Amino acid sequence: MTLMVYVCKLDIKEGGIMIRKTDYALRILRTLSDGGLYSMKALCASECIPQPFAYKIVALLRNAGLVQSLPGSKGGCRLAGDLRDFTLLDLIRLIEEDEAINLCLREGHCCEWTQAQNEPCRIHGALEDVQRKINAVYASYTLHDLILGKTK
Numbered sequence: 065m066t067l068m069v070y071v072c073k074l075d076i077k078e079g080g081i082m083i084r085k086t087d088y089a090l091r092i093l094r095t096l097s098d099g100g101l102y103s104m105k106a107l108c109a110s111e112c113i114p115q116p117f118a119y120k121i122v123a124l125l126r127n128a129g130l131v132q133s134l135p136g137s138k139g140g141c142r143l144a145g146d147l148r149d150f151t152l153l154d155l156i157r158l159i160e161e162d163e164a165i166n167l168c169l170r171e172g173h174c175c176e177w178t179q180a181q182n183e184p185c186r187i188h189g190a191l192e193d194v195q196r197k198i199n200a201v202y203a204s205y206t207l208h209d210l211i212l213g214k215t216k
Contacts (some may be wrong), residue, residue, distance in 0.1 A: 099144065101139075104140070107140075151205060175188065
């Protein structure tokens, strides 16, 4: 009898389903939601975010039309988009690039178990259902709802 061992690299997102970068993005948007212009230093101090992360996150938010960056000594960043137009799911996809709760749900993933067993994985099907439900909940909250404390 031949024993086949498959080693999978665990892909755990720091802090649970939502990664820290998404949390930082929400914090940045929370501060900017008052309509003010903030230097990166003030923004980071206000939300306890390391500056290297903040610069990367603000760039993503700027590219999505949520944040405007103004250069110069009197510059900074401010909210540019309407938080009602963006959902938590939109933000997660923007920041994380992949909202999959498990590695097997990622596009192009090759499942070692399915290959070894030569049959479909029932766990995968169940996880797809869980992912759809999580995405529906994420999509039901606008950033405005989350940041300004509106609950469903």
